[in-house]
Amino acid sequence: MxxxxxxxxxxxxxxxxxxxxxxxxxxxxxxxxxxxxxxxWPIFSAGISVTVALVLSLFLTFEHLCAYHQPEEQKFLIGLIMMVPVYAVQSFFSLLNSKVAFICEMMRDCYEAFAMYCFERYLIACLGGEESTIRYMEDQFQPSDSSPLLDVDYDYGIVKHPFPLNWFMRNWYLGPDFYYAVKIGIVQYMILKPICAILAILLELLGIYGEGKFAWRYG
Known part of the structure; x- marks a missing residue:
């Protein structure tokens, strides 16, 4: 046919x-x-798009599992690929029933935090692990043969903050301190995001959740 x-x-x-x-x-x-x-028609076209997204993402996940030769990289890459079905199904359910859109959005935000962690771990795995990543950062801070000899403001390997943050925050130097600061920040985001989602659900049940509303009686 x-x-x-x-x-x-x-x-x-x-x-x-x-x-x-x-x-x-x-x-x-x-x-x-x-x-x-x-x-x-919007729901029909959305259903087709969700079906295509599910088939392609699950097929790609299955391909990775069949060729699971680099688990340190692939396990985090699969976590990133699963963003596609999670976001697709969440959007489709929200389109079908607006009453469940809020819960779906909170679940999506929680998975977003997990996906950020997977992305950070995937980059570290591609660089050969934590020690290799730190050494790579330290090498970026060392001047090389291509560094300008007469440029006194040469700051390769230094993260400068834009105005006005540069008034009260010192520069970040690539190395162990910067690496662990980023790592701690991502872990904190993973913890705070689900907590904020739970608080938002509780406020919604109490009828005082107001996204985008700046008023004292809304949370």
């Missing part, structure tokens, strides 16, 4: 199910609501 005929057949089924659902003679109320929602 040609792809054009398949698409036409699916559209006919959706149209027939929506018509029968409105008549209420054959299907249950829950199926009627689903059939009516599927008749919407």
């Amino acid at each position: 040609a792809p054009k005929n398949v698409i036409r057949f699916i559209l006919v089924l959706i149209h027939v199910s929506s018509c029968l659902g409105r008549s209420g003679k054959m299907f249950s109320p829950s199926f009627i609501s689903v059939a009516q929602s599927l008749s919407s």
